Amino acid sequence: MRRNQYSLSGHLVLSISVMLAILWAVGVGLAIHVMRGEFDEVFDSGLQETTERLAPLVVDDFFRRDTVDEPYRIAQLRSDSTDEYLTYQVRDASGRVLMHSHNVDAVPYPAPLVPGFWSEGDRRFFTVATIKDTLFIQVADSLEHRQEATLESAIALLSPILFLLPIAMLATGWIVVRATKPIDNLRVAISARDGANLEPIDIAGLPAEIATIPLSVNTLLGRLKLAMQAERDLAANSAHELRTPLAGALAQTELLAGQLERPSDKARADRVLEALRRLSQMLEKLLQLSRAEAGIGLADSVLDLSALFDLLVEEFRRTNPSSQVEIVRKGSQAPIVKRLDPDAFAIAFNNILENAQRYGMPGHPITIIHDPAGRITVSNVVVDPLEPDVNIYRRRFRRGNSRAPGSGLGLAIVDTLMSQMGGALVLGSRNAANGDVVFECTLDLDASNAATMQAR
Structure with missing residues (x-):
């Protein structure tokens, strides 16, 4: 089963970008936490200073006015002023409101008549006592103002990441791709090595971290080359x-x-x-x-498959004059150029022809179908019944129910050679119109087509 593959450079870029985003967010969170504390100190200091400076003015203004039973409301100086976050009340020792600002009603504040800070709900209070604790000035500040200031600061800190993160990802990707280019070159070089290419890998320009990999691969390739040559x-x-x-x-x-x-x-x-x-x-x-x-199916050279096919069929007819061979050509007769070893293809093709001649019913022709895609199908009417799964015949020494002389290795050899040539041996059976059972062997030099045929 094929394992899921992923790009190393893409994984690094994604990991680094996510890490940068998380670190930035953590940094912003810590900065907001510190800023919130600093904002509270600044606003509290401003609230206290405002209350202490307002106290003598309010007291002086209060004693200049006539005594009335109703709380006195200070008139608004500017009608166009909208951002007024501070409100104040002047209260006596009993808690009754004597005077208040225009932007608050006469209902007493919930803050106690005790000098200092007090918080309740969405407001922060500061109280100052004057005239021997008989008159109290209380100024209230909206906590929503503080939260708004904190939120705007957080947005100001977080918004750059929306622009900088894509730039950082591009820069990180560029750096990672350049850093991993030697690894990618090594991957391509190793994937290009097979039975037809056992040349050593060039280690020039490789970093020290992976330089030992091609050295080991070159040693293995050298030993494999010697072993294959010895087998041949x-x-x-x-x-x-x-x-x-x-x-x-x-x-x-x-x-x-x-x-x-x-x-x-x-x-x-x-x-x-x-x-x-x-x-x-x-x-x-x-x-x-x-x-x-030993791997003779692999080759670097290309050849005309059609010309080789005609040569092998003519040779088979000459050596087996009693066998009747019918050739069906599909499509155009243009040359079919394939990269394969002619000796290996000749062995594979001759084996399926011999298989059809040896196990075919006498008096019935051997049919060979050749199409432009490079598929060659050899079919023959069989004498003995076939196994339900015809793929069993590709195993070594499996000959089915036939008593005809044979080694049981022909199709196993063909299967091995076709795998080396980048194709596959496809076995099948069908019933002819007259009831005869026809056995088919297909040499498909295109692995993708072979996989589709086997799936059917």
Whole structure:
């Protein structure tokens, strides 16, 4: 199952930006907390100073006026004044309001007649006692004014982050991308290494933190290159060393069988010849499997698939004259250029042709469909019933219910080679119109198309 992947640079940019926003918010919160305390001190100081300066003026004005039973309301000097946050009352020792400002009614303040500060509700009071504690001047300040000042200060501190955070994200992204560029280059270089490209990775310009990674990868690539070369050499040498004595044994056995006269001896010689031929076929498939596992399917060069296809079909017809082959070409006949190894493709294509010839019903043709996308489908009518899941035949030594001679390795070799060539072997079966069961092998050199066909 594929794991979810994410960008390292994107993760760093997002993390750093979120961290900056959180730190800025925490800093603003601490600043607002400190500012709130400073604002309270400033407003309290202004409230106290206003009350103490107002006290002698109010007392002097109070004694200049005639004594009345109703509280005296000070008239408003400016009618256009709207931001008036301070109000005051002059009260006697019993708490009765004697005089009050124009922006407050005659209802006594809830603050007690005790000198000092008092807070209740949304107002802050300061009380001053005069004339031997018989007259009290109380000034009230609106706490909403203080909250408004704090809120405006907080907005002034927070608003820059709305403009600076996108700029900080762009700057952080630019820095992170430049800092992680060597890592991205190393990722691209490592992803480009496969069985066809085992060249060492250039470590020039890499930072010290990741310089050891390509050194280890280069060491591994060197060992892998030597191991693959050794496997290829072993396959080639084994083919030369084993085929020659086996061919000699076959030839000597055939001569010996021709010289025998008694039917019993001749029958035993024929069984020996059959066993040697099967051993020769098994050896051929094992050598092909060894070459496939050595990675011969990978190649840097490109070739014309159509020309190679025609050559292989003609060779198969020449070596199997009794087999009837029908070719169906779809689409245009333009050259189909693919990046693959011709020897590997020849092994894969010949194996599915041999599979169709060996397990197909006699008298029925082998049909080959070739389309412009590079898909080659070989189909044949089978003699024996197929397994419910035909993909079981791609496993090694799985031959189904057929009694025809075979190694059970052909489709396994094809599956391995197609994976190396960037494609896939797609197996399927269908019922023909006359009731015959048709087995299909498709060589699809486009992995995305192969995945779609297998999903169907």
